[in-house]
Amino acid sequence: MKAPLFDYAKPRSLSEVFELLATWGDEARLLAGGQTLLATLNMRLSEPAMLIDINGIAELKGISVQRGDSGGEVLRIGALVTHSEVEASELVARHAPLLAMAAPHIAHRAIRNLGTWGGSIAYADPAAEWPTCLAALEGVVVLRSARGERRLAAQDFFLDLYTTALVEGEIVAACELPLRQPDERFVFDELARRHGDYAIVGLALAARPGRVRLAFLGIGTTPVRARRAEAVLDGQALSPALIEAAIAMLQAELNPLADLTNSSATKRHLACVLARRALTTILPSTQAA
Amino acid sequence: MDDTRTIHVTVNGQTRHCAVAPRQHLVDFLREDLGLTGSHLGCEHGVCGACTVRLDGQVVRGCLVLAVQADGRSVETVEGLTEGGSMRDLQDAFVARNALQCGYCTSGMLMAAAELIEVQPDATREQVRAWMSGNYCRCTGYQAIVDAVCDVLAKRLAAGTSEATLGARA
Numbered sequence: 001m002k003a004p005l006f007d008y009a010k011p012r013s014l015s016e017v018f019e020l021l022a023t024w025g026d027e028a029r030l031l032a033g034g035q036t037l038l039a040t041l042n043m044r045l046s047e048p049a050m051l052i053d054i055n056g057i058a059e060l061k062g063i064s065v066q067r068g069d070s071g072g073e074v075l076r077i078g079a080l081v082t083h084s085e086v087e088a089s090e091l092v093a094r095h096a097p098l099l100a101m102a103a104p105h106i107a108h109r110a111i112r113n114l115g116t117w118g119g120s121i122a123y124a125d126p127a128a129e130w131p132t133c134l135a136a137l138e139g140v141v142v143l144r145s146a147r148g149e150r151r152l153a154a155q156d157f158f159l160d161l162y163t164t165a166l167v168e169g170e171i172v173a174a175c176e177l178p179l180r181q182p183d184e185r186f187v188f189d190e191l192a193r194r195h196g197d198y199a200i201v202g203l204a205l206a207a208r209p210g211r212v213r214l215a216f217l218g219i220g221t222t223p224v225r226a227r228r229a230e231a232v233l234d235g236q237a238l239s240p241a242l243i244e245a246a247i248a249m250l251q252a253e254l255n256p257l258a259d260l261t262n263s264s265a266t267k268r269h270l271a272c273v274l275a276r277r278a279l280t281t282i283l284p285s286t287q288a289a
Numbered sequence: 290m291d292d293t294r295t296i297h298v299t300v301n302g303q304t305r306h307c308a309v310a311p312r313q314h315l316v317d318f319l320r321e322d323l324g325l326t327g328s329h330l331g332c333e334h335g336v337c338g339a340c341t342v343r344l345d346g347q348v349v350r351g352c353l354v355l356a357v358q359a360d361g362r363s364v365e366t367v368e369g370l371t372e373g374g375s376m377r378d379l380q381d382a383f384v385a386r387n388a389l390q391c392g393y394c395t396s397g398m399l400m401a402a403a404e405l406i407e408v409q410p411d412a413t414r415e416q417v418r419a420w421m422s423g424n425y426c427r428c429t430g431y432q433a434i435v436d437a438v439c440d441v442l443a444k445r446l447a448a449g450t451s452e453a454t455l456g457a458r459a
Contacts, residue, residue, distance in 0.1 A: 002312065034358075035350070042334050113347040114344075
């Protein structure tokens with residue numbers, strides 16, 4: 001199908017973006033990579049009166065290491081950074097390798113070349129890779145509006161299905177991620193029917209000795225941290241027996257939402273398969289340490 | 290609200306000045322306004338890959354880009370790339386391997402495969418399958434398409450010509 005009629009503006013500064021948002025309110029949609037938005041327009045699932053193309057805003061672009069709010073250095077990923085740019089970034093490979101592992105799983109190359117980091121965060125699809133990676137890395141979302149800037153932890157930003165803490169007139173400007181520690185290990189894995197499809201279940205794991213974070217996609221209405229299973233692992237030396245104890249907790253803890261083809265029980269099973277694989281993968285490195 | 294915008298876009302090396310409606314996507318612009326019908330429309334919501342074109346040198350879904358977004362940028366379609374380089378090699382391999390029946394998906398397949406040759410010149414068969422999974426074919430069952438792409442990769446590796454070859458642009 002063809003998109004409905006809409007007006008189009010390409011502002012050159014953030015202040016212009018905020019003015020347009022103030023004028024058009026909920027009738028406006030931001031156009032970043034457009035890889036979700038344009039599909040919904042073509043299917044007429046969305047009929048905004050105004051598209052605000054933010055691709056001309058330089059300060060929303062780029063990946064850099066910066067001083068964060070709390071003094072330490074962080075990896076800042078601008079909202080307009082594309083999935084392909086994350087995939088190819090030297091800074092990401094060095095400081096947040098979890099993202100480099102996850103990137104090839106996102107859709108297909110032609111979509112990764114346009115789809116953006118910020119679009120994925122703002123759309124907050126619980127089956128998408130970036131929100132779940134952000135949760136596993138305990139990253140921060142940087143929000144901008146005419147009133148200024150604020151920062152929210154991943155867990156405070158993702159509120160419900162496609163629902164975030166963004167308020168009217170506010171946009172996702174960037175995310176900030178803690179830099180990888182020398183003893184930190186990561187695993188990203190997902191199970192999909194076909195490469196590039198939305199996964200049935202996926203797992204982002206970030207682990208330091210005595211501390212493991214497990215974030216799942218495709219399980220709930222937001223990225224899901226398995227905090228009780230994490231607690232089983234916390235402060236303990238990883239071992240095959242401890243992995244099984246964590247998996248048993250995961251069985252009890254996860255209550256996945258079924259989809260059209262996968263029951264809750266199937267998803268719980270698959271989540272446990274992924275967790276066992278991921279923890280077994282990092283086992284040798286933790287034992288060597 | 291249905292006014293048009295003037296865009297300046299380079300299509301297959303030629304600069305065009307055109308008036309487009311904001312809601313018109315890139316492939317409708319290429320097909321309807323410029324008569325470049327090599328890029329096809331299948332699903333029109335980013336799933337099938339038949340509309341794959343290059344925007345500033347990278348493959349994109351032509352149905353998920355607005356024509357107005359191409360302002361100031363460079364677009365390449367299968368028509369502009371067939372004269373030589375990796376695209377010519379791919380087309381010859383598709384013919385040799387009988388990698389198409391109706392041909393509707395073929396231009397998108399070729400565009401996707403051409404970027405694979407640039408980005409992953411040493412791709413394994415499994416990596417070729419993963420890369421090409423974003424393009425649907427309803428005739429061939431994919432095996433012959435993967436064969437054709439693997440043939441080109443192998444030939445280029447053997448000939449030591451794996452450097453990025455951008456066909457007509459080179």
